[in-house]
Amino acid sequence: MSDVPTGGTQEPSSTAVGGEEVVPSEARTLEVVEVREGMFGVHGTGDTSGYGGLQRPVAMPAASRRPFGGWYDDVADQLERLLGEEIGSGAIESVVADRDELTLHVRRERIREVCQHLRDDPALRFELCSGISGVHFPHEIGREFHAVYHLLSMTHNRRIRLEVAVPDSDPHIESVVSVYPTADWHERETWDFFGIVFDGHPALTRILMPDDWPGHPQRKDYPLGGIPVEYKGATVPPPDERRSYS
Amino acid sequence: MSTTDTGTDPYAQSQDTTSGPVFTVTGQDWDEVVAGVDPDASERIVVNMGPQHPSTHGVLRLILEIEGESVTEARCGIGYLHTGIEKNMEYRNWTQGVTFCTRMDYLSPMYNEAVYALGVEKLLGITDQIPEKADVLRVMMMEVNRISSHLVAIATGGMEIGALTVMTVGFRERELCLDLFELFSGLRMNSAYIRPGGVSQDVPEGGLDAVDRFVSLMRKRLPELAALCNQNPIFKGRLKDVGYLDLAGCLALGVTGPALRSTGYDWDLRKKQPYCGYETYDFDVITRDEPDAYGRFRIRLDEMDESLRIIEQCVTRLRALEGAPVMVADKKIAWPSQLAIGPDGQGNSLEHIRHIMGESMEALIHHFKLVTEGFRVPAGQVYTSVESPRGELACHLVSDGGTRPYRAHFRDPSFSNLQATAAMSEGGMLADVIVAIASIDPVMGGVDR
Numbered sequence: 001m002s003d004v005p006t007g008g009t010q011e012p013s014s015t016a017v018g019g020e021e022v023v024p025s026e027a028r029t030l031e032v033v034e035v036r037e038g039m040f041g042v043h044g045t046g047d048t049s050g051y052g053g054l055q056r057p058v059a060m061p062a063a064s065r066r067p068f069g070g071w072y073d074d075v076a077d078q079l080e081r082l083l084g085e086e087i088g089s090g091a092i093e094s095v096v097a098d099r100d101e102l103t104l105h106v107r108r109e110r111i112r113e114v115c116q117h118l119r120d121d122p123a124l125r126f127e128l129c130s131g132i133s134g135v136h137f138p139h140e141i142g143r144e145f146h147a148v149y150h151l152l153s154m155t156h157n158r159r160i161r162l163e164v165a166v167p168d169s170d171p172h173i174e175s176v177v178s179v180y181p182t183a184d185w186h187e188r189e190t191w192d193f194f195g196i197v198f199d200g201h202p203a204l205t206r207i208l209m210p211d212d213w214p215g216h217p218q219r220k221d222y223p224l225g226g227i228p229v230e231y232k233g234a235t236v237p238p239p240d241e242r243r244s245y246s
Numbered sequence: 247m248s249t250t251d252t253g254t255d256p257y258a259q260s261q262d263t264t265s266g267p268v269f270t271v272t273g274q275d276w277d278e279v280v281a282g283v284d285p286d287a288s289e290r291i292v293v294n295m296g297p298q299h300p301s302t303h304g305v306l307r308l309i310l311e312i313e314g315e316s317v318t319e320a321r322c323g324i325g326y327l328h329t330g331i332e333k334n335m336e337y338r339n340w341t342q343g344v345t346f347c348t349r350m351d352y353l354s355p356m357y358n359e360a361v362y363a364l365g366v367e368k369l370l371g372i373t374d375q376i377p378e379k380a381d382v383l384r385v386m387m388m389e390v391n392r393i394s395s396h397l398v399a400i401a402t403g404g405m406e407i408g409a410l411t412v413m414t415v416g417f418r419e420r421e422l423c424l425d426l427f428e429l430f431s432g433l434r435m436n437s438a439y440i441r442p443g444g445v446s447q448d449v450p451e452g453g454l455d456a457v458d459r460f461v462s463l464m465r466k467r468l469p470e471l472a473a474l475c476n477q478n479p480i481f482k483g484r485l486k487d488v489g490y491l492d493l494a495g496c497l498a499l500g501v502t503g504p505a506l507r508s509t510g511y512d513w514d515l516r517k518k519q520p521y522c523g524y525e526t527y528d529f530d531v532i533t534r535d536e537p538d539a540y541g542r543f544r545i546r547l548d549e550m551d552e553s554l555r556i557i558e559q560c561v562t563r564l565r566a567l568e569g570a571p572v573m574v575a576d577k578k579i580a581w582p583s584q585l586a587i588g589p590d591g592q593g594n595s596l597e598h599i600r601h602i603m604g605e606s607m608e609a610l611i612h613h614f615k616l617v618t619e620g621f622r623v624p625a626g627q628v629y630t631s632v633e634s635p636r637g638e639l640a641c642h643l644v645s646d647g648g649t650r651p652y653r654a655h656f657r658d659p660s661f662s663n664l665q666a667t668a669a670m671s672e673g674g675m676l677a678d679v680i681v682a683i684a685s686i687d688p689v690m691g692g693v694d695r
Contacts (some may be wrong), residue, residue: 035648036647036648058448058625058646058647058648059625060625060626060627061625061626068633073391098367098626098627099369099371099518099626099628101627101628101629103627127497128497128500128502129336129500130500130629130631130640130657130662131500131640131642131657131662132639132657133653133657135627135644135652135653136653148627148642149655150629150640150642152638154511154513154518155499157518157519159629161394161629165324170661178499180498181499181665182498182500182501182662182665184665185664185665186662187663189661206325206326207324208324208325208328208695209325209328209695210325216332217330218332218333218653222328223339224333224336239334239337239338240337244650245339245619245620245648245649
């Protein structure tokens with residue numbers, strides 16, 4: 001079909017190719033991260049079931065609208081006051097409240113400023129940065145790499161997630177080491193595994209892989225590796241080449 | 247000094263030894279020349295310790311700049327135990343992921359399994375459908391694991407400062423914990439016992455009596471460690487005021503666990519953000535106002551006593567829950583069979599094999615689909631955290647709606663805590679670096695994953 005989305009965002013009214021509504025009604029836009037084809041992991045002429053023609057976009061939970069519920073609104077209000085701009089128009093692109101967790105999508109050049117507010121304001125006071133890691137969405141064109149920050153407020157006993165998306169062609173994010181010193185190793189790990197460059201990091205070097213390692217192993221296009229194993233005449237292919245269910 | 251005695255090479259001195267001439271680039275009057283520039287030139291050396299060293303807690307590499315016996319700079323080199331567990335999990339289904347993540351922090355496998363299972367359950371939205379018995383079993387196994395992990399922390403920490411009896415006592419007691427793991431899960435370590443939806447098998451015959459015996463024996467033996475160390479002047483002399491890290495340092499560097507509680511702050515996720523029903527158990531959070539290696543040692547000792555209290559409460563509950571399910575009722579998620587011991591080892595129970603192979607074609611299809619393909623998990627992401635023996639162990643899971651984790655990331659407490667090495671050991675003595683690192687108890691399997 002011609003109108004199959006290949007990535008980016010989609011209007012909420014659109015339906016999946018299978019005809020089923022995939023977007024919750026209150027959603028604004030849909031973040032399509034992947035398009036899945038077929039069903040049983042068989043591609044090409046081997047599939048006679050007809051399921052091989054199935055194409056379904058995979059969407060992450062969509063952005064929420066106010067009220068977000070509970071203390072989420074307090075945090076959002078306070079951040080709007082401190083940043084002097086509304087959510088959606090400036091540093092914070094969108095807010096996702098899903099599975100009892102609050103996610104703020106932050107623009108990459110503002111992440112340090114947002115973290116500074118989140119740490120310093122007594123009403124927010126996220127004093128501990130639990131960690132930073134990355135996620136690679138190769139189908140989300142222009143937003144391939146997401147850096148994910150998990151902050152914890154011990155004062156208010158709350159958790160919050162910040163997500164920063166950057167394109168593959170220019171994977172630069174402002175470092176938050178000056179706000180959260182613990183981010184040092186976490187940013188190095190994210191650089192090591194995803195190739196996201198944290199500008200302003202004191203020493204952005206590889207941390208878990210050897211210094212001269214080529215490539216960034218957690219990217220989706222980086223192969224898992226492995227060799228076929230022969231056992232009693234049969235050969236078992238390496239895990240990434242085995243048949244998988246799509 | 248003249249250069250005529252160096253033979254033909256004007257730059258390197260040579261001297262004849264039994265194995266032939268040895269050339270060195272020292273000599274001449276260069277020591278006097280640099281002495282004017284750097285008065286410590288003869289004192290300052292960079293020492294590489296590890297990655298294979300008896301007192302580095304596994305394959306940790308320390309790069310230390312020392313002046314005499316004092317450490318001026320300390321840096322960690324990690325990554326020697328990186329096994330790509332997070333990447334591998336992306337190529338296996340959600341249930342198989344347990345088998346991988348249990349191997350990260352090899353001293354606390356139950357916590358790795360639990361935090362991952364809690365994450366998958368939260369993604370599925372079945373957190374409140376987990377049977378009570380599974381939760382009680384999870385809590386019990388986690389607390390037994392806390393004891394075994396703290397015992398290793400104390401044992402290896404003692405060994406590294408030369409207290410070998412502490413080591414033998416600690417490992418002797420830990421063996422009892424591993425025996426319990428073997429009895430309940432079939433394996434001493436890496437047992438893949440806690441799975442999405444519940445636990446892999448019910449309480450074995452005589453299991454609760456064995457736990458009772460374990461608790462009463464530990465109540466006798468744990469005080470031995472306290473009697474051996476708590477007031478021991480040598481032990482206190484090595485640990486007191488070493489590895490000091492105050493509350494601000496802990497929060498800035500992301501340090502959690504016993505190190506954070508040794509500053510007097512009662513941050514314990516079991517109380518603050520309860521999971522697996524921890525809010526229904528009666529126990530205390532141990533804190534001390536001594537943010538040094540000795541305070542952390544005492545916290546670990548006392549936490550083991552609290553764990554024994556929780557284990558006792560678990561046994562009482564399990565006795566009342568005999569015959570209750572240990573796996574979620576949803577057959578689209580629950581692993582199709584419980585494990586059992588057969589004549590050829592542990593595997594699917596014989597009744598189940600008989601059922602799928604001889605009685606029901608549909609049951610066989612169901613088993614095949616669930617075991618090979620697995621279940622689908624709705625798209626989204628979650629972050630779950632538990633209080634592991636070393637601090638906040640957390641799991642960030644991303645699903646794309648498929649049968650495999652799209653991304654699994656573990657926030658291992660050892661990884662964050664190890665960043666405090668420099669803050670805790672710079673300016674101190676070389677021998678205290680060992681004590682400081684032992685006091686945060688890093689496990690390299692968890693650091694490097």
